[in-house]
Amino acid sequence: MLTRHHGGSGVIIVTFLIALLLTIMPMPDWMRYIRPDWVGLVLIYWCLALPERVGVVTGWFTGLLVDLLTGTVLGQHAMALTVVAYLTLKFHQRVRLFPVWQQALTVLVLLVLHQLLALWVSRFIGRPAPPWYYWAPSVTGMLLWPVIYVSLRTLRRGFRVI
Amino acid sequence: MFVALSTVLMVMDHKYDNLASLRAGLSLIVYPLQQIIELPGTVSDWFGESLSTRRRLQEENDSLRTQQLMQKVQMQKLASLESENIRLRELLDSSFEVGEKVLIAELMSVNLDPYKHQIVVNKGELHDIYPGQPLLDAKGVMGQIVHAGPYTSTAVLITDTSHAIPVQVNRTGLRTIALGSGTINRLDLPYLSNNADVAPGDLLITSGLGGRFPPGYPVAVVEAVQHDPGRTFAHIVAKPTARLDRSREVLLVWPGETPDVESDVSVETGAAPATESDTLVETGVSPATESDAAVESSATPADDTTDPAPAEDPPAEVTP
Numbered sequence: 001m002l003t004r005h006h007g008g009s010g011v012i013i014v015t016f017l018i019a020l021l022l023t024i025m026p027m028p029d030w031m032r033y034i035r036p037d038w039v040g041l042v043l044i045y046w047c048l049a050l051p052e053r054v055g056v057v058t059g060w061f062t063g064l065l066v067d068l069l070t071g072t073v074l075g076q077h078a079m080a081l082t083v084v085a086y087l088t089l090k091f092h093q094r095v096r097l098f099p100v101w102q103q104a105l106t107v108l109v110l111l112v113l114h115q116l117l118a119l120w121v122s123r124f125i126g127r128p129a130p131p132w133y134y135w136a137p138s139v140t141g142m143l144l145w146p147v148i149y150v151s152l153r154t155l156r157r158g159f160r161v162i
Numbered sequence: 163m164f165v166a167l168s169t170v171l172m173v174m175d176h177k178y179d180n181l182a183s184l185r186a187g188l189s190l191i192v193y194p195l196q197q198i199i200e201l202p203g204t205v206s207d208w209f210g211e212s213l214s215t216r217r218r219l220q221e222e223n224d225s226l227r228t229q230q231l232m233q234k235v236q237m238q239k240l241a242s243l244e245s246e247n248i249r250l251r252e253l254l255d256s257s258f259e260v261g262e263k264v265l266i267a268e269l270m271s272v273n274l275d276p277y278k279h280q281i282v283v284n285k286g287e288l289h290d291i292y293p294g295q296p297l298l299d300a301k302g303v304m305g306q307i308v309h310a311g312p313y314t315s316t317a318v319l320i321t322d323t324s325h326a327i328p329v330q331v332n333r334t335g336l337r338t339i340a341l342g343s344g345t346i347n348r349l350d351l352p353y354l355s356n357n358a359d360v361a362p363g364d365l366l367i368t369s370g371l372g373g374r375f376p377p378g379y380p381v382a383v384v385e386a387v388q389h390d391p392g393r394t395f396a397h398i399v400a401k402p403t404a405r406l407d408r409s410r411e412v413l414l415v416w417p418g419e420t421p422d423v424e425s426d427v428s429v430e431t432g433a434a435p436a437t438e439s440d441t442l443v444e445t446g447v448s449p450a451t452e453s454d455a456a457v458e459s460s461a462t463p464a465d466d467t468t469d470p471a472p473a474e475d476p477p478a479e480v481t482p
Binding site: 020 | 271
């Protein structure tokens with residue numbers, strides 16, 4: 001039991017690292033504005049799949065890394081992802097039983113919440129209001145959720161991360 | 163608890179500067195990630211350099227040679243103008259810095275928050291980079307460093323909404339502040355009154371007030387001036403001269419530090435912005451020659467103080 005726990009950590013860390021890399025990968029301009037919140041999606045998946053291993057603490061640290069990588073105020077994404085992780089843990093038993101499209105809607109709510117919290121912080125420190133397409137990443141994240149869910153599940157089962 | 167912790171972090175990071183060392187330390191953790199993202203570009207650059215044909219290299223060599231020759235000619239002109247300028251300013255008893263120490267840095271190809279105009283450069287505290295340091299490219303001022311890590315540093319561009327830069331209209335010497343608009347090719351000049359002498363095509367240069375940017379570097383060209391009679395201030399829009407979204411090599415400047423004589427790099431790179439500010443040197447000369455005549459004719463100090471070069475106005479102005 002214990003050995004299996006240790007064995008899977010590498011897979012979880014690697015998925016988070018890939019998500020972080022995708023977050024700062026250079027993209028054409030129009031794609032920058034619809035780039036999904038990779039870290040949020042991966043965090044939600046692991047919170048649903050392994051709620052006893054991935055949670056608020058993981059959310060906070062990965063959020064801090066996102067802050068460093070994207071040059072936002074330290075703690076902005078850390079706080080938002082902490083809240084996202086907390087809510088996912090709170091409802092994980094219910095959301096797990098949902099069909100995938102219903103899960104995607106829940107994910108949309110969580111991603112919008114992440115963006116909303118980040119927006120509050122940036123508005124609070126005096127940044128101007130973003131245009132309407134600020135919310136586009138949440139929608140692309142929702143559309144990508146089935147793909148992410150299936151691929152991460154395959155990965156998890158392949159590596160027997162329990 | 164973690165929400166409270168992040169709130170404390172945010173407040174400390176935004177309000178006070180005591181997190182700079184923490185941020186610098188943590189940026190070491192993300193440095194490998196940035197390097198991985200940078201890798202494909204580095205590899206393709208390396209292949210491009212090592213696999214390019216002899217003929218192409220020769221062509222490039224030729225074109226660079228002619229370019230260097232042309233720039234040398236311009237430099238000669240500049241050198242004579244500069245020494246003339248210094249001589250004249252010595253007559254006026256005012257100091258004039260010849261040049262600044264510069265360092266070439268390269269942008270790292272990572273994307274940051276799309277709503278903030280920030281870039282990452284591949285030089286950090288180990289190269290004496292400090293927060294607040296001005297950043298230029300061959301065409302003009304780009305921005306300034308905000309966070310300096312050990313190996314990389316983050317810079318904010320002049321078009322970011324949180325950025326303001328003290329500028330001067332090159333033609334008239336009128337001073338004002340240019341604010342970032344949040345659009346990559348636009349600066350706003352909201353603090354000029356309706357009767358201010360500004361016209362489309364005017365070059366805006368750094369005024370040096372505020373002490374952060376060295377004076378005399380081109381910033382933007384005025385694009386449109388709209389007079390709205392119902393408002394006190396004119397609506398003026400300018401286009402940055404620096405290629406903010408296209409430059410790959412940037413210059414980091416230490417204002418007030420003169421370059422080492424033996425370092426060829428600083429001299430070579432100094433040529434690019436210097437040719438841009440060529441016009442500035444010339445215009446700086448013309449009032450000086452006028453007052454030069456005044457010195458010769460009357461030699462009274464009263465005449466000198468009436469028409470000094472506009473860049474040397476000493477009044478302390480409040481700049482953000």
